[in-house]
Amino acid sequence: NAGVTQTPKFRILKIGQSMTLQCAQDMNHNYMYWYRQDPGMGLKLIYYSVGAGITDKGEVPNGYNVSRSTTEDFPLRLELAAPSQTSVYFCASSSQGSPTPYEQYFGPGTRLTVT
Amino acid sequence: SQKIEQNSEALNIQEGKTATLTCNYTNYSPAYLQWYRQDPGRGPVFLLLIRENEKEKRKERLKVTFDTTLKQSLFHITASQPADSATYLCALSSSASKIIFGSGTRLSIRP
Numbered sequence: 001n002a003g004v005t006q007t008p009k010f011r012i013l014k015i016g017q018s019m020t021l022q023c024a025q026d027m028n029h030n031y032m033y034w035y036r037q038d039p040g041m042g043l044k045l046i047y048y049s050v051g052a053g054i055t056d057k058g059e060v061p062n063g064y065n066v067s068r069s070t071t072e073d074f075p076l077r078l079e080l081a082a083p084s085q086t087s088v089y090f091c092a093s094s095s096q097g098s099p100t101p102y103e104q105y106f107g108p109g110t111r112l113t114v115t
Numbered sequence: 116s117q118k119i120e121q122n123s124e125a126l127n128i129q130e131g132k133t134a135t136l137t138c139n140y141t142n143y144s145p146a147y148l149q150w151y152r153q154d155p156g157r158g159p160v161f162l163l164l165i166r167e168n169e170k171e172k173r174k175e176r177l178k179v180t181f182d183t184t185l186k187q188s189l190f191h192i193t194a195s196q197p198a199d200s201a202t203y204l205c206a207l208s209s210s211a212s213k214i215i216f217g218s219g220t221r222l223s224i225r226p
Contacts, residue, residue, distance in 0.1 A: 004158075031211045031212070033214075035216075040218070041218050042119075042204060042216040042217050042218035042219055043159070043204070043216040044216075045214065045215075048212055050211065050212055056212065090158050090159075092158075094211055095211075096211060102147060102149075102164070102208055102210075102211045102214070103149070103161045103164060104149075104151075104159070104161060104206075104214070105161070106158030106159050106160070107158055108157065108158055109156075109157070109158050
């Protein structure tokens with residue numbers, strides 16, 4: 001299993017540009033999450049999904065959008081990028097089942113800079 | 116509002132000693148508490164989960180305690196090694212859709 005994969009690894013955007021961060025998992029997990037992590041800080045939840053077709057806002061959703069058309073994929077869309085969105089973005093997935101309920105599996109992250 | 120606090124200062128420990136990290140929380144009644152390890156430039160990796168009705172959980176050199184009265188979890192690494200140097204994150208959840216992470220404690224083990 002590849003686990004959780006994210007692309008791209010790095011990206012530099014100009015203010016006002018848009019982009020989509022890709023996330024995929026091959027573990028058949030029903031739950032998927034997007035977090036951002038600013039330097040020296042913890043993870044803040046942007047959006048999450050409990051299954052295909054179902055998404056909901058987390059703690060910091062403004063400026064972002066998501067969709068979940070399949071169990072495997074959970075892309076994050078940034079519209080009109082702003083310097084405040086400079087961060088490292090992590091995608092994660094989990095399930096209610098084994099081995100540990102709600103254990104989160106994280107991708108390697110996307111480092112985004114908006115200038 | 117819900118709040119999680121971890122040691123804000125980095126923790127420096129001599130190799131072989133026990134490292135103890137603290138996670139305190141307020142305004143929350145979590146069903147689960149999890150600990151993750153994060154290395155620089157990498158995503159967090161799950162270590163242990165403890166449920167609200169459990170007092171202690173062990174895994175190899177790791178031990179986690181959970182006191183819902185004190186609203187505190189302690190994370191212990193016994194016989195610490197330089198390879199244990201990383202940032203450790205505490206996370207609380209009441210369901211799969213509600214999880215909150217602390218800002219983490221950076222642990223350094225010196226030889």
